[in-house]
Amino acid sequence: MSDAPAIMIETRGLGRHYGGKWALQGLDLAIARGELYGFLGQNGAGKTTTLRLLAGLLQPSAGQLRVAGRSHADDSAAIKQRLGFVPDTPPLYDYLTGRQYVALVASLWRVDRRARDERCDRLFELLALGDAADELCKGYSHGTRKKVHLAAVLVTAPEVLLLDEPTTGLDPLSTRRLKELLKDEVARGTTVMFSTHVLETAEQICHRVGVLARGRLVAEGTVAALRAAHGGQSLEDVFVQLSDTSGASAQDPA
């Protein structure tokens, strides 16, 4: 990780439209190595689109992005080697066991067997997946599917970790374990960016948060700075105010 740049995620004027309708516009981001960045926004605000653009699953309609100092256009395979993406719907193989799935993902990222087994055991224990490890993924609950895919991604030791609403479907205990796991990863130098609707999670663990509304970044900073800028309100009040304001301004051309 020593050759990793200081800024691991960088976007300039990033935009994406679907059939002429802009889902994301003019996004400028700079997320440093070892930073935990929370992405907040209403449904359809553009959070998932941003994460998919960063993961190389979508091509930008406008602007530029760089992950770990590279752009997907130049060297997508090199970025993917250093990046882990946990989508909202985990792409598990129904007829593999959790452990077999982790082994598959590890082999795709060329993780050696010993490291894989060590990390896999540790992560399965941390995420309380012991019982599910040798069962077929087909029978997993949504939360277990998410945890197994997260474990598989973390086994690859990504330098940049993108998570789309990671706490959805998790029980409180698993949510707490996930938060601790993310903090551990960040302490090891991993850059983590995740989208969430749970403001409490963002408030507890994020170094900085960004608020998206109707495809535009309307606020960004530490939670404390955002609250101070809005008269010391709670993050929830700040979020509601920002979302309402941007909605009103979007509807009112004046």
Next chain:
Amino acid sequence: MKLLLADLRALVNLPATAIGRRATFGLLVGLLLLGALSWWFASTVADNPRLLLLLEQRGQGASLRGLLGYGLMACPMVSTWLGLAMAQRQLFETPELWLWRTAPLPGWRGPLQVLLRAAFLSAVWAGALAGPFVVALLRRSPAGPTAYALLPVAIVACTLPLLATLLSAQIAMARFLSGRALRMVFAALAGAASVGFTLWLLLQLFTTRQHRVQELVDAAAPTRALPPTIEAAAQLLERAASGTAGLADLLPVLGWIGGATALFFAAALLHPRAHERHLEADRPLWRGRGRRWPASLPAAIRKKEFAQVLQQPGALIGFVVFAVLVFGLAQQQVLVTGILANFRVPRELRVVVAMLTQWFLAVLFVLYTHMGRLSLWDGAQWSLYMAAPPRPRAILRGKLQAIAVFLLWPLLLVILAGVKLLDADLLAVSRFVGVAIGGTLAALGVIAVVGTWPRLMRPDRDGQILQGGKTFLAAMVMVTLFEVTLAPAAIAWWWLGDHPHSFTSAELAQLWPHIVGLAIGYGALVGLAGLWLGGRNYRRLLQPN
């Protein structure tokens, strides 16, 4: 290699679950049956004296090539079916795509895995359909072990190039022509391929021995041109059978496989962008904006059922494809040849009975699908019905009303086929409609009873009824019950066949209003009984376990 191993491991894990075991068992039984049929077909015709005489006259080699080619023709049929109906979904919608695309793999690796999956399935299906036939032919020639050893190569050569070409074309189309219209074209092609393959299999089953021998005689003609991949494979097997096969015979086969694979690699490079554009084009066909939903529960449920069909291009296109199937069967006079040839009964009666038989066959094809609308396909909505204020009869009524409308489609199609292919006049059509309405009411009764039978249809805690032994049993019960309810009509026809002079045409014409009235009355009785029983069943079905 890693993805290949993962697929193999998943295949090995398949029998570990009850659903997997059922799916594997069902597939294996189906393939075994098809293989046995293929073997039986070959055995019954290959020793036919007319064919043997012809082989002697033309010389074994030239004729054997044509016969082998005839046997291998099952391969492109399977490739077309799987390439359009199954592989297309895999190319753009399989959940594993998200893993393949985020992994540090080249862009072509994901689609290559889809091609490998499709090629494996194609080879298995084509092996079951064509393999026994070809082996039966080789056993009647002085073929050595090389010929048998080359059979898998021949099957791959006959399936893979077409499969790779179809997938390449779909990737390129999704990349450059993506949009809602293309998704509809894809859905139409998938439906047409499924129905076309089913129709082809049915026609194979209904082909008479004489007709098959004639087809083989035509196939054995030295001038008969074969598709290039079949030609190359048949040539290889024929040379191997005569012990003269060399590298020159193997090269064209390998050339086709290599060429198609190279084409696929080129197209696979377009896949990431094609996948992206395919997802962008995923919008409903019909939104129904500004239309109010009815207040009454049966009307709302009915409208929901219609909306589900109208908003799914695949479902909508399924109706069109079903029309092609009905016309195909009518054109081949499946099940009605004997009826139309029974000159002892008046023609007007023959035409109506032939149309009713075609209608019966058409309804048989859709009974299971429509039965599924009562509970089988509800999925997540099931918990909504369970949680709703308890009015099961109203929900069932709404669903049956929608099914009644859907059941008018086979009726309409048979009218069109009757007018076009059987020269049915207005009188014959009106008589057919009268009796078929009675049949439709009876079909609704049968669907209402079997489609809500708690022992066969109980959904699990997630609202899903898994297809397997119970639903297969339900299908069998429904078909049997439908046949039993319509048995009086069949008995009447057989009785008339034995007593052809019991009625003159004029007397029969006078009887028609009574026959129609009786059919509608009988159908209404069965329908009402079904609705009553179905209502009871449905109430039990909606109660928690």
